[in-house]
Amino acid sequence: xxxxxxxxxRYGAIEALHRVSFDVQPGEIVTLIGANGAGKSTTLRAISGxxxxxxxxxxxxxxxxxxxxxxxxxxxxIGHVPEGRRVFADMTVRENLELGAFLTPPEKVRENMERVxxxxxxxxxxxxxxxxxxxxxxQQMLAIGRALMNRPRLLLLDEPSMGLSxxxxxxxxEIIQEINAQGxxxxxxxxxxxxALSIAHRAYVLEAGRIVLSGPARELRDHPAVRSAYLGExxxxx
Amino acid sequence: MAQMSRRLVAAVSxxxxxxxxxxxxxxxVIGAYWAQVMDLSLIITISxxxxxxIYGFAGQFSLGHAAFYGIGAYTAGLITKTLGGEIHWYVxxxxxGAGAASLVAFLIGLPILRLRSDYLGxxxxxxxxxxxxxxxxxxxxxxxxxxxxxxxxxxxxxxFPWVFWGAVLAVLLVRNLVHSSYxxxxxxxxxxxxxxxxxxxxxxxxxxxxxxxxxxxxxxAGGLYAxxxxxxxxxxxxxxxxxxxxxxxxxxxxxxxxxxVVTAIGLVFLQEWLRGILPRDYLDWRIVIYAIILIVLxxxxxxxxxxxxxxxxxxxxxxxxxxxxxxxxxxGRASA
Numbered sequence: 309x310x311x312x313x314x315x316x317x318r319y320g321a322i323e324a325l326h327r328v329s330f331d332v333q334p335g336e337i338v339t340l341i342g343a344n345g346a347g348k349s350t351t352l353r354a355i356s357g358x359x360x361x362x363x364x365x366x367x368x369x370x371x372x373x374x375x376x377x378x379x380x381x382x383x384x385x386i387g388h389v390p391e392g393r394r395v396f397a398d399m400t401v402r403e404n405l406e407l408g409a410f411l412t413p414p415e416k417v418r419e420n421m422e423r424v425x426x427x428x429x430x431x432x433x434x435x436x437x438x439x440x441x442x443x444x445x446x447q448q449m450l451a452i453g454r455a456l457m458n459r460p461r462l463l464l465l466d467e468p469s470m471g472l473s474x475x476x477x478x479x480x481x482e483i484i485q486e487i488n489a490q491g492x493x494x495x496x497x498x499x500x501x502x503x504a505l506s507i508a509h510r511a512y513v514l515e516a517g518r519i520v521l522s523g524p525a526r527e528l529r530d531h532p533a534v535r536s537a538y539l540g541e542x543x544x545x546x
Numbered sequence: 547m548a549q550m551s552r553r554l555v556a557a558v559s560x561x562x563x564x565x566x567x568x569x570x571x572x573x574x575v576i577g578a579y580w581a582q583v584m585d586l587s588l589i590i591t592i593s594x595x596x597x598x599x600i601y602g603f604a605g606q607f608s609l610g611h612a613a614f615y616g617i618g619a620y621t622a623g624l625i626t627k628t629l630g631g632e633i634h635w636y637v638x639x640x641x642x643g644a645g646a647a648s649l650v651a652f653l654i655g656l657p658i659l660r661l662r663s664d665y666l667g668x669x670x671x672x673x674x675x676x677x678x679x680x681x682x683x684x685x686x687x688x689x690x691x692x693x694x695x696x697x698x699x700x701x702x703x704x705x706f707p708w709v710f711w712g713a714v715l716a717v718l719l720v721r722n723l724v725h726s727s728y729x730x731x732x733x734x735x736x737x738x739x740x741x742x743x744x745x746x747x748x749x750x751x752x753x754x755x756x757x758x759x760x761x762x763x764x765x766x767a768g769g770l771y772a773x774x775x776x777x778x779x780x781x782x783x784x785x786x787x788x789x790x791x792x793x794x795x796x797x798x799x800x801x802x803x804x805x806x807v808v809t810a811i812g813l814v815f816l817q818e819w820l821r822g823i824l825p826r827d828y829l830d831w832r833i834v835i836y837a838i839i840l841i842v843l844x845x846x847x848x849x850x851x852x853x854x855x856x857x858x859x860x861x862x863x864x865x866x867x868x869x870x871x872x873x874x875x876x877x878g879r880a881s882a
Binding site for chain 1: 734741742743746
């Protein structure tokens with residue numbers, strides 16, 4: 309579904325990604341794990357056209373999207389839930405969702421919103437509330453719901469667990485699994501490696517802009533290097 | 547049904563206001579001097595509504611609004627001065643003034659709208675200076691333009707109906723745009739450009755749209771201005787004038803159209819009132835007074851007079867006040 313080949317991204321003189329390659333098959337949950345600054349978010353931002361790609365290729369459903377603009381990539385079926393949620397704080401929940409459906413034909417909007425409300429009943433309760441007044445967990449739900457409004461086939465999730473209580477993290481990850489079970493492919497970026505590996509099918513470990521390990525999530529969970537580097541922290545914190 | 551009656555009430559009130567003002571002017575209750583101040587205040591309103599769209603709604607910080615006002619004024623003035631003061635040339639001149647300002651906005655918008663807030667401010671500021679220098683030396687291009695001595699002899703064609711209905715048109719245009727899905731897109735660009743990008747919103751296009759339309763309104767206002775005083779001087783289009791308009795939009799509250807209109811009219815009248823009470827040599831002190839107003843307001847009410855809210859006739863019709871804030875989304879959807 310998604311092939312990333314030798315992806316290179318530079319911020320000025322600094323090379324953030326050195327020839328990163330991976331792929332995502334239809335129906336999978338794939339996770340990129342790694343420490344702060346490893347290049348996880350940059351990878352997602354490169355895929356959805358928010359940062360300029362210096363080299364390599366991104367292919368989505370057989371189509372080269374390396375040079376496509378961000379708004380075109382959304383139209384092709386990739387949804388992005390950004391780091392820090394980035395909900396429109398001064399707009400209501402409903403208006404946020406409506407913006408998520410910006411490219412959706414008007415007659416489909418009601419139906420899609422109903423689906424999002426079924427998935428997130430709390431958003432329905434708070435549909436007329438300003439998004440900035442929601443709790444962190446609710447904002448994360450809104451950010452995911454907003455990305456789902458356009459019915460993406462591939463969903464990019466950037467640190468959905470950030471700043472949430474363990475209980476809420478659990479809830480969000482269950483929702484991600486449900487979304488995936490209903491046919492949306494998921495590419496998940498997480499610092500919380502433990503949680504990410506528990507729901508993912510496959511995983512890649514990023515370190516300083518390079519993929520250093522990859523494999524089925526279950527195997528990586530037991531991998532000694534991963535355990536000491538990422539799970540030690542996560543296990544204690546979680 | 548309720549919406550229909552609200553529209554009717556709004557239309558009747560606007561026409562009623564027009565008739566009332568026209569009567570007061572004809573009967574001499576409003577004298578010639580204050581009548582001209584009123585005309586000017588409505589012209590400034592048109593220009594300010596344009597900047598309100600650019601900065602208040604789309605969040606693009608522009609310090610060069612007066613330059614587009616000037617482009618419109620000189621273009622329109624040149625047309626009627628050379629072709630004649632018939633009504634059809636006047637209409638052509640107004641359209642050309644708005645068109646020229648829009649075209650220039652489009653051309654300079656392409657490169658500079660990629661910049662973010664402060665940088666965009668600097669770029670538009672620079673553009674304003676360039677236009678001012680060009681106007682100062684415009685007699686080198688064509689003696690008709692007058693250069694630093696100013697441009698004389700533009701037919702006096704702008705009358706109250708033109709400015710009044712021009713202002714109504716400007717407000718309606720921006721209001722309808724803001725309430726459409728296009729307006730929603732502009733607002734989302736203001737709120738968070740990256741988030742707007744990943745909603746599939748072509749951010750550059752919407753920034754350009756707001757900039758071109760807003761500058762077009764400045765151009766229209768310029769054309770009306772040129773035919774109100776029949777005299778143009780580059781001084782009227784320098785940086786300080788850009789600042790005046792910016793002040794109006796910020797004082798009125800970013801994202802509030804009624805705030806912009808009320809402040810624009812209020813500020814022009816304040817300025818004329820100060821002209822009356824301040825000794826001649828102290829006239830420039832009004833800029834200090836503006837600055838003090840701005841500082842006090844930013845401390846007391848950083849969100850501006852209206853703080854993004856609108857005054858609406860729904861209050862008169864007896865609509866649910868809560869709907870004034872949230873109802874916006876419902877309507878945005880209907881046209882999306």
